[in-house]
Amino acid sequence: MSASRRLVIEADGGSRGNPGPAGYGALVRDPATGEVLAERAAAIGTATNNVAEYEGLLAGLRAAADVAPDADLEVRMDSKLVVEQMSGRWKIKHxxxxxxxxxxxxxxxxxxxVRFVWVPRARNADADRLANEAMDAAAAGRTWEPTIPQSPDPLPHQAPTTNRLSGWMAPPAPPTVTVLLRHGQTPLSVEKRFSGTVEASLTDTGLLQAAAAADRLGAEPFDAVICSPLKRARQTADALARDYVIDEDLRETDFGAWEGLTFAEVRERFPNELNAWLADPAVPPPGGESLLGTVARVAAARDRIMAEYAGGRVLVVSHVTPIKGLTQLALAAEPTVLYRLHLDLVSITTIDWYSDGPAVLRGFNDTHHVARLVVEGE
Known part of the structure; x- marks a missing residue:
């Protein structure tokens, strides 16, 4: 067999409880034809998401060795932790x-x-399905059976060691806490216009909202304040009277040709493009950026925050889509959840990010600090 053959591994794992009943799924695909050449899945007892994801990777590598031990591999996973650790960019602390x-x-x-590539969860659906099939089969007292015939002489599966599947794990390090603050009102938000990279100043009401947020957060300790480069976010951060740094990846989505238009205007001028955008977060507006593109870059900003302020508390001043994107990542939800989250002006969302992968959404869209203000538009 030629050493130049390429194969793609798609792998995933999950835990219903984290830790809880866990399983993994993996498949080997021919990238030229899309044909699935091998499938692997199994329940692994009680484990965390990260353990299950690593087990999925191991199963995928063994399956690829069965198919073509001299192939060049591309491993696709939606686990940022596993991809970054196996690529050598993140230290393995746990x-x-x-x-x-x-x-x-x-x-x-x-x-x-072997090349490791992070993909959104929606693009890793087959491996996720296999993992869930294995967990479902175990819950029903059955053994998962593949639909793709197994190699006649597979490599022996190395069972997970007892210490990592015992149902007890040492508590992780303290989480990195991000307090996410959306900016205040602008003329574009009053008129409900698409407001992405276009610059807009806060209205008088927006300045009052920013002041109210500053009163709410003023006594809280933060290791850093990190802000979007856009003016409306910087004005909101200015009200805090604290030093802050700019992170370009925290800017709002670029809505391209729709910038400054109302939803009705976009519906009238770009009906087909709008329908496509509403149906698939991977579709960008004309000349703009997709929602998944925004999520990918705010994930990079989150990773930098976790690396630089590990175990700390960071205030992030940003926009609707970046905050929704971080919420989607924290919940490990499908990207379509981005269409189903509502976020008010100067709302506060709090997320705990743990070094071993999982995250906890502590609060979402908290607006108690501006409840008494008269708001002309959202």
Whole structure:
């Protein structure tokens, strides 16, 4: 078999409880034809999401070795933790992750080349389905059976070690807490116009809202304040009377040709494009940025915050889509949830990010601090 053959591994894992009943799924695909060449899935007892994701990676690597041990591999996973650790960009801090990563590295070394790629969860649906099928089968007292015939002489599956599946894990390090503040009112928000990268100043009401948010947050300790580069966000951050730094990735979505238009105007001028945008978060407005594109860059901003302020508390001043995107990532929800979240002006959303992968949404769209203000528009 030619060493130049390319294969794609799609792998995932999940835990119903984190830790809780867990399972993994993995498949090997021919990238030229899209044909699925092998499937692997199994329930693994009680484990965390991250352990299950690593087990999915291990199963995928073994399956690829069965199909073509001399192939070049591209591994696609929606686990940022596993992708970044296996790519060598993140340190492996949690004790339960180290033996898994070591085992995976040993399998990786057997192939000519292996490239790890993060993909959105929606693009990893087949591996996720396999993991859930395995967990469902275990819950029903059955053994998961693949639809793709297995190799006649597969490599022996190395069962997970007891210490990482015992149902008890050492508590993770303290989370990195992000307090997410949306900016105040602008003329464009009053008129309900698409307001992405177009610059707009706060209205008088917006300045009052920013002051109210500053009163609410003034006594809270923060290790840093990080702000979008757009003027409306910077004016909101200015009200806090604290030093802050700018992160370009926290800017709002670029709505392209729709900037400054109302929804009705976009519906009239771009009916087909608007329908496509509303149906698929991967579709951008004409000349603009997709919602998934925004989520990808705010995920990068989050990763930098977690790396620089690990275990700290950070105030982030941003916009609707970036805050919704971080909420979607925290909930591990499908990207379509972006259409179903409502976020008010100067609302506060709080998320705890843990170093071993999971996150906890502590509060969403809290506007108690502006309840007494008269707001002309959202």
């Amino acid at each position: 004790p339960s992750m180290r033996p898994l990563a070591t085992e995976a590295s040993g399998l990786v070394s057997r192939f000519p080349s």
